[in-house]
Amino acid sequence: MRYAIAEEHEQVRQTARQFAERELAPRAAEIDHEGRFPWENVESLRKYGYLGMNLPEQFGGGGMDMLSHTLVVEEVSRVCASTAVVLGVHNVLFGETLSRWCRDPVRGEVMPGVATGERLGAFALTEPQAGSDAGAVVTTAVREGDDYVLNGRKTFITNAGIAHWYIVCATVDRARGARGITAFLVEEGQPGLSFGKPEEKMGIRGSQTADVILEGVRVPVARRMGEEGEGFKLAMAALDHGRIGIAAQALGIAQAALDASVAYAKQRVQFGKPIAELQAIQWMIAEMTADVEAARLLTYRAAELAGQPGRHSADFAMAKLFASTTAMKHTVNAVQIHGGYGYMREYKVERFMRDAKITEIYEGTSEIMKLVIAQSALR
Ligand code: CAA
Numbered sequence: 424m425r426y427a428i429a430e431e432h433e434q435v436r437q438t439a440r441q442f443a444e445r446e447l448a449p450r451a452a453e454i455d456h457e458g459r460f461p462w463e464n465v466e467s468l469r470k471y472g473y474l475g476m477n478l479p480e481q482f483g484g485g486g487m488d489m490l491s492h493t494l495v496v497e498e499v500s501r502v503c504a505s506t507a508v509v510l511g512v513h514n515v516l517f518g519e520t521l522s523r524w525c526r527d528p529v530r531g532e533v534m535p536g537v538a539t540g541e542r543l544g545a546f547a548l549t550e551p552q553a554g555s556d557a558g559a560v561v562t563t564a565v566r567e568g569d570d571y572v573l574n575g576r577k578t579f580i581t582n583a584g585i586a587h588w589y590i591v592c593a594t595v596d597r598a599r600g601a602r603g604i605t606a607f608l609v610e611e612g613q614p615g616l617s618f619g620k621p622e623e624k625m626g627i628r629g630s631q632t633a634d635v636i637l638e639g640v641r642v643p644v645a646r647r648m649g650e651e652g653e654g655f656k657l658a659m660a661a662l663d664h665g666r667i668g669i670a671a672q673a674l675g676i677a678q679a680a681l682d683a684s685v686a687y688a689k690q691r692v693q694f695g696k697p698i699a700e701l702q703a704i705q706w707m708i709a710e711m712t713a714d715v716e717a718a719r720l721l722t723y724r725a726a727e728l729a730g731q732p733g734r735h736s737a738d739f740a741m742a743k744l745f746a747s748t749t750a751m752k753h754t755v756n757a758v759q760i761h762g763g764y765g766y767m768r769e770y771k772v773e774r775f776m777r778d779a780k781i782t783e784i785y786e787g788t789s790e791i792m793k794l795v796i797a798q799s800a801l802r
Pocket residue numbers: 508512546548549554555556557558579580581601602655656659660662663734736785786787788791794795
């Protein structure tokens with residue numbers, strides 16, 4: 424029996440599945456192959472209301488809950504994981520954070536374009552020396568009158584050079600460590616803002632990843648998000664919810680690998696019968712099925728907890744850890760089931776394998792997820 428979700432959520436899933444199959448699937452292999460940003464997919468996401476689906480209705484967003492968002496990210500990832508990360512970063516890391524932390528009147532001015540997806544967002548925390556150790560940010564923000572002046576370099580930023588808005592974490596006082604980190608809203612086109620060249624990646628090759636370079640970028644005080652020193656908490660809270668999205672992305676990729684493996688095992692004949700009749704294959708399919716279902720339970724539970732009071736960092740970390748491990752392990756198995764064909768570009772399982780790897784790394788590595796879970800278990 425499948426985990427039962429409410430009728431309204433099942434509707435969201437069905438609609439998202441049809442959307443993904445019709446609008447995204449036909450271009451997924453080509454986007455991966457060419458490593459180009461999927462503008463047509465972004466336009467489709469915008470048209471069907473998926474960009475901003477989780478943002479407040481008062482600003483033109485869809486006002487939908489985290490479970491609905493999770494289902495959409497899962498279904499999009501099932502066909503195109505590159506498109507899923509563009510969606511997840513815009514809606515959650517950027518959009519939800521903007522809606523929670525940006526003050527009026529700036530929030531009222533910026534949110535409508537974000538909630539309707541006309542203006543894409545990015546989230547710039549990571550630096551060359553501040554990856555897992557996110558508190559080690561050295562990008563500086565120096566107050567000068569009614570402005571802050573930002574200098575530094577952010578690295579591996581999803582949607583860099585594509586987005587219109589950037590949440591940038593910088594320190595107002597390095598001596599204060601994580602407590603000096605402060606978040607700012609930076610706009611495309613501001614003097615001093617530039618981007619590195621897009622990275623050549625192993626997987627999710629359609630999503631654009633580049634450095635964000637800040638050279639004397641002036642940000643008005645009104646575009647500071649939260650108070651001075653609140654940037655680390657803002658970033659951790661953003662990543663808490665972002666990690667549900669990565670769990671959903673991993674889940675979608677793992678489901679796709681399972682679907683492809685089942686279909687292939689039934690039609691591939693060796694030793695005079697479909698390989699699905701061989702126990703070696705059956706055991707792989709059985710483990711895949713059980714792990715995918717367990718990842719689904721953890722991910723949906725995390726999504727439901729996101730709407731409840733209190734901090735649930737460990738639950739989100741468990742979902743991301745388990746779903747990403749599942750995606751990696753079973754996309755490798757999917758390639759194995761496909762044999763020599765699985766190694767060829769023509770069969771999409773090799774793309775799933777390459778796409779799965781990043782889910783164990785970004786928005787917190789598996790090792791950081793274990794640290795978060797252990798901290799909670801040992802408290
Ligand atoms: N919510 C709110 N506050 C939080 C929090 C959370 N989830 N986690 C920690 N905090 C607070 C703590 O309460 C503490 O507050 P006080 O100073 O008031 O006590 C403060 O933040 C510092 O906490 P820690 O001492 O636990 O911080 P730490 O330096 O030990 O770091 C960490 C903890 C879990 C290792 C953290 O640095 C971390 O998550 N690292 C991974 C970074 C990461 O995920 N990067 C991803 C980049 S973005 C990305 O990948 C996007 C993309 O491309 C798609």
